Amino acid sequence: MRIAWRGVEFRLLLPILLLVPLGFVVTHIALSGTVEAGPLEIAIGYVAILVAAHLLLVAAGHRGDQLLLPAVGAMGAVGMIMLNRLPQELAGTSALGIELGMAATQLLWFAIGIAAMLAIAIGVRDDGVLRHYKYSWAAIGIGLLAATLLIGYEVNGARLWIDLGPVSVQPGEFLKIVLVVFIAAYLAETRTLLTSARMRIGFLSVPPLPYFLPMLALFAVVMLIVVRLNDLGTALLFFGTFLTMLFVATGRRSYVLIGLILFLGGSFVAYQLFGHVQARIDVWLDPFADPLGAGFQPVRAIYALGRGGVFGEGLGQGLITLGGSLTIPFVHTDFIFTAVAEELGLLGAFALLGFAAVVVFRGLRIAALARDDFSGLLAVGLTASLGLQALIIIAGNTKLVPLTGITLPFVSYGGSSILASFIMVGLLLSISHRSATGADERES
Amino acid sequence: MTGDILRLLMLVLQLGFVALLYLALMRFAGSLLKDLRNAERAQLASRSGIGSLSVIDSPGDEPPAGSTISLGPINSIGRNVNNTIYVEDDFVSTNHAMLTFRGHSWFVEDQGSTNGTYINGHRIDRPVALSFGDELTIGRVRMRLDR
Numbered sequence: 259m260r261i262a263w264r265g266v267e268f269r270l271l272l273p274i275l276l277l278v279p280l281g282f283v284v285t286h287i288a289l290s291g292t293v294e295a296g297p298l299e300i301a302i303g304y305v306a307i308l309v310a311a312h313l314l315l316v317a318a319g320h321r322g323d324q325l326l327l328p329a330v331g332a333m334g335a336v337g338m339i340m341l342n343r344l345p346q347e348l349a350g351t352s353a354l355g356i357e358l359g360m361a362a363t364q365l366l367w368f369a370i371g372i373a374a375m376l377a378i379a380i381g382v383r384d385d386g387v388l389r390h391y392k393y394s395w396a397a398i399g400i401g402l403l404a405a406t407l408l409i410g411y412e413v414n415g416a417r418l419w420i421d422l423g424p425v426s427v428q429p430g431e432f433l434k435i436v437l438v439v440f441i442a443a444y445l446a447e448t449r450t451l452l453t454s455a456r457m458r459i460g461f462l463s464v465p466p467l468p469y470f471l472p473m474l475a476l477f478a479v480v481m482l483i484v485v486r487l488n489d490l491g492t493a494l495l496f497f498g499t500f501l502t503m504l505f506v507a508t509g510r511r512s513y514v515l516i517g518l519i520l521f522l523g524g525s526f527v528a529y530q531l532f533g534h535v536q537a538r539i540d541v542w543l544d545p546f547a548d549p550l551g552a553g554f555q556p557v558r559a560i561y562a563l564g565r566g567g568v569f570g571e572g573l574g575q576g577l578i579t580l581g582g583s584l585t586i587p588f589v590h591t592d593f594i595f596t597a598v599a600e601e602l603g604l605l606g607a608f609a610l611l612g613f614a615a616v617v618v619f620r621g622l623r624i625a626a627l628a629r630d631d632f633s634g635l636l637a638v639g640l641t642a643s644l645g646l647q648a649l650i651i652i653a654g655n656t657k658l659v660p661l662t663g664i665t666l667p668f669v670s671y672g673g674s675s676i677l678a679s680f681i682m683v684g685l686l687l688s689i690s691h692r693s694a695t696g697a698d699e700r701e702s
Numbered sequence: 703m704t705g706d707i708l709r710l711l712m713l714v715l716q717l718g719f720v721a722l723l724y725l726a727l728m729r730f731a732g733s734l735l736k737d738l739r740n741a742e743r744a745q746l747a748s749r750s751g752i753g754s755l756s757v758i759d760s761p762g763d764e765p766p767a768g769s770t771i772s773l774g775p776i777n778s779i780g781r782n783v784n785n786t787i788y789v790e791d792d793f794v795s796t797n798h799a800m801l802t803f804r805g806h807s808w809f810v811e812d813q814g815s816t817n818g819t820y821i822n823g824h825r826i827d828r829p830v831a832l833s834f835g836d837e838l839t840i841g842r843v844r845m846r847l848d849r
Contacts, residue, residue: 266733269729269733270726270729270730270733273722273725273726273729274726276722277719277722277723277726280715280718280719280722281719283715284712284715284716284719287708287711287712287715288712291708293708293711324733325730325733325734328726328730329730332726336723446833446835447833449833450807450831450832450833451831569720572712572716573716573719602719602720602723605720605723605724606720606723609720609723609724609726609727612727612730613727613730616730616734619734623737628849629834629835629848629849630833630834630835630836630848630849631833631834631835632833632835633835634834
């Protein structure tokens with residue numbers, strides 16, 4: 259294995275390595291009112307993790323994409339700075355007798371996530387395991403969901419968590435990956451059948467049912483369970499990812515149209531049937547109807563965005579707590595984007611969106627350059643999932659769409675989310691490594 | 703007095719932070735643009751064609767294992783040297799199979815060979831559409847369809 263100098267990655271990482279300590283110093287000065295650097299262990303730890311990841315990729319001779327790691331590193335950097343600045347007792351772990359605050363716990367999850375990413379990026383040399391055992395993956399996915407349904411416990415009316423001793427995991431985050439793998443494998447196999455065979459109902463051409471049924475069945479089961487778990491954000495995310503992959507695989511606009519009609523119909527039925535869906539929509543339409551009850555969170559988020567303005571209140575100078583309690587509940591997970599927008603303003607929020615856009619752009623490029631259909635579709639699915647997740651929660655924060663509780667990838671606090679997102683980046687890196695080395699073989 | 707200095711320091715540091723954030727973003731934009739230009743040039747240099755076959759296994763060493771065959775729209779495969787893709791293997795028939803690009807997909811059809819044509823380990827009995835990444839087995843020769 260030859261060493262591959264990843265010069266572009268190194269150049270892009272440099273400003274980000276400076277960004278984290280600077281952000282920590284600025285917030286410490288703002289919060290304490292004294293001119294001193296404050297504790298920097300977590301910032302240094304974060305920098306060390308990114309540098310180690312870069313060096314390991316170089317040493318392994320990895321030829322994959324060089325913009326992904328710096329881009330997610332930048333998103334993570336903004337997240338770490340915000341999490342370090344928030345009250346540390348919001349979350350944390352106390353495992354093996356060691357008490358860790360929120361930022362330290364997040365750092366630990368970053369280390370685990372990056373390790374998983376490297377293992378997949380370097381270790382997965384061909385996609386056989388992913389591709390050939392697609393029904394096993396689907397079964398694992400269903401199993402994960404069933405486990406959540408049976409032994410999971412509720413936080414805020416959504417049953418998403420499984421308690422595993424020292425840590426609680428959110429199986430939905432991992433289900434996302436498993437589902438994308440299954441759909442990619444299935445579509446790669448039946449793509450030509452789905453595009454060539456035609457069945458028409460009126461002016462719409464519908465997919466030939468025999469080829470489509472297994473996927474539709476799986477999808478219905480997943481959607482049903484997700485709705486049972488009250489996890490609307492995840493349901494929306496799955497649906498969007500699925501439609502994107504279907505469109506990319508077949509190039510049929512009619513499939514997307516059918517999907518959107520189904521979605522609108524489903525949303526209407528859900529609004530009629532479920533009280534919590536109705537509550538969400540009502541709060542979205544008019545949060546000021548009940549500013550101290552149901553509308554508390556969105557109203558506070560809107561005020562925070564307003565306080566931020568274009569240039570922001572400045573790091574460490576936002577109104578995160580008021581009289582000892584948080585101004586926005588769940589500011590460290592669902593509303594981290596609002597916190598960034600409050601302290602760094604529209605400028606900072608745009609920068610964060612820019613980094614997310616880089617991730618999506620590179621993901622789609624990896625898909626376009628992939629050597630085979632499965633890898634291409636897998637890359638599309640992973641990218642769509644990451645991009646849509648960011649889009650849904652940011653749109654929810656800014657009251658563009660009804661708020662659904664999902665995390666902003668790489669930024670929000672949360673172990674499952676960080677780990678799952680890094681696994682997805684690892685898969686993308688491994689796909690791009692394979693297409694880069696393949697192109698070389700062909701030339702020689 | 704110290705309050706003013708502190709406020710000034712904070713302003714400088716805050717601006718520095720946002721500037722650094724945008725410096726990083728600008729570098730990303732630069733890399734993306736450079737990459738797009740390179741891709742355009744590479745595409746112009748080699749109009750890469752519609753697909754290729756990578757030879758995975760070839761006991762007769764013709765075509766040699768590890769080599770890549772670039773494909774035209776119509777390719778005949780067989781032991782006869784007049785075939786587009788000539789295969790030297792005792793288990794391959796004179797005119798074994800046809801590999802054709804129609805519309806947007808590749809298709810393979812067995813030409814009545816003795817030992818059959820296999821896609822991903824399954825023997826075919828009619829023209830079958832291929833996806834990129836599929837494995838084509840003809841006699842003892844294994845090949846993969848790549849972009």
